[in-house]
Amino acid sequence: MTRILAKRQLAPEVYLLEVEAPRIQKRWKPGMFIIIRPTDQSERIPLTIVDSSAERQSITMVIQAIGKTTKEAVALPVDGALADLVGPLGEAATMTTGKKVVCMAGGVGVAELLPVAKAFHDAGNHVTALCGARSDNYRILDEELKAGVDRLEWATDDGTFGFHGNVVQLLKSIAGPGDFEEGHVIGPIPMMKAAAEATRDWGLKLHASLNPIMIDGTGMCGGCRVTVGGEVKFACVDGPEFDAHLVDFDELTRRNRAYRDWEAKTMERHACRIGLDVR
């Protein structure tokens, strides 16, 4: 059992959860993740570690409550507990120093980007963060990002804040080949794919943090496999970060949809059981 120390809503459907995790807070590095099970019946789901506090012996995660398991997680009260939490998993994000770095994220990916962007900055890079949200009220962790990087730009789909458009359009509007040497991208697959496509000839080393379906997170099942440069990799142990220009994003998109029909049915059942209308 893992005690929940704090919970805060950041945007519609998006929650920050701080939980007690003395060992993980000591050992994690930016880019690593954890696996949780909110209840004893839940699926195991991976979540990127967003922050930690030595003083509070805690780590922080940000959850977008869109499926049954994520909804269960954010429904838990402060001082309540997650049934399970294990980590830190995966390899740390690739770091560099003295470079011009671009960090891109969309949706809750913005939260997941935060520790990596800060780490790049602390390692002596010049960091530009490009963050995307559906609309102004979906923007998250703006203050924290601003404090952690050299330059922060927002793009919103509806133009209610910052650049009108998506993150990759924003990138293309402010930069071109040679402007950045290293980059990190995390968020929805179409966005990561577009970022990779846009920068293919930019001479930019772009790392993508992938989010395939996982079970154990320790290399035991192979469910998280992705194709990178024609080779099969297990994202939980070989990643989650890979060379964005070599990732087969189309395959990842398909594999992440494997249980979509099934999930729709579960949500329906779940909604019926707790007496809610579906949607």
Place this chain on the structure above:
Amino acid sequence: MEEKKPKFKPNPKLPRQALPVLNAEVRSTSAREVALGFSAEQVGIEAQRCLQCAKPTCVNACPLHIDIKSFIVRMVEGDYQGAHDVISEQSPFPGVCGRVCQHELFCEDACIVGKKWDPVAIGSLERFAADHARLRMKELTAEEPAHPTGKKVALVGSGPASLIAAYDLARKNYRVTVFEALHRLGGVMIYGIPNFRLPREILKEEIARLQHLGVEFVTDFIVGKTATVEDLFEEGYEAVFIGTGAGLPYMMGIPGENLIGVYTANEFLTRINLMEAFDPEADTPVLVGERTIVVGGGNSAMDAARWAKRMGSETIVLYRRGREELKARLEEIEHAEEEGVVFHFLAAPVALYGDENGFVQEVECIRMELGEPDDSGRRSPVPVPGSEFRIKAQTVVAAIGQAPNPTLQKATPELKTKRGKIVIDEWGATSMAGVFAGGDVVRGGSTVILAMKDGRAAAAAIDRALNPQVEVAAEEVTQ
């Protein structure tokens, strides 16, 4: 336990009793346990078949050296509790071992009765003693749990190797902590072995006996990630045993392997066993289509095929060698066949084809011929050119073996490994001081009982290392 003179006249000519099983039709749609266990009457007959040899070869053949001869005398007398006590001197897991140990390769293979007739059904007798003891399991774990006070020992992984080591060490007053990466205990026995072969309550109850001995269990803890081996020493553990198993599945390495509906046996079995996907209400799904093809010929292949069948899929096991070469237990093969699993021998997959959404639809196979024997002594399969053919399937499970899970080794570079397996000496000690290893992380894919054998040997070695004055008894030495 005192030596008991048998008060019965052995009669090996009585027919070996057949283990009653649930009928194939019922079990092909149910997760219920297949083998039902002997009746008391059958136990009476079967136990009498034991010759009570002066030098019982079965005891030596048992990797745990259970005093088979003595427990069988008690079975004849109807003293099942006494029989269970005799077994408990060596093993707290008769319920598990009575079900999944390959008795035919060990005690029953060595049974003298088997030279002339069928060997005594030792496994089924063990299981009966265990099932009988379940009735008093509450009583066995009712009193205050023990509070060992000795040195601290960490066991990594909660599979069979660690569990038997925990038993041996806790009984010697060591303070034992078992660290498990997953959220449930048992290792391969919980994620790999299906309920219909090993009901979960049996495993849980036998693990509870260890808790009662004062063994502490910590789930969701990955040594190598959550803490390092070094951290454990710093936290006061004086020895560490690594029993992390063989949890890194081999892939087939053919085109289409990442299509949806293509699983490793580990993933398929973990979804169903650990995450309970057999239950349509469970939160973790598994895709089982109209037809399932399981590739491989070992026990995991049988387990996967039998689950697929139970979930309503027409199921084919595709094996590149012939029936003779199947590595699975005969009992599992027969049970699979009875349940309607079909075997295609001498064929292997070469490519998988999917639909536009990436769901697997077809398996292209090639026929094989058996050529010269390979290192394993089995004749190795050779593809027959031009013999390709296709089978439709919506689920494909690759049960082609696995390598040791590298997580801990990666974080512990001081540990010497060979092709991923941790290298140990004859005492179970690794290249790192105070660190021991056993089971599949050392052997590669092996069995529950051999993992237990290793766990026991390592426990003895740990005891010797931490209490050097202890005398070494001959039977404590690994051969």
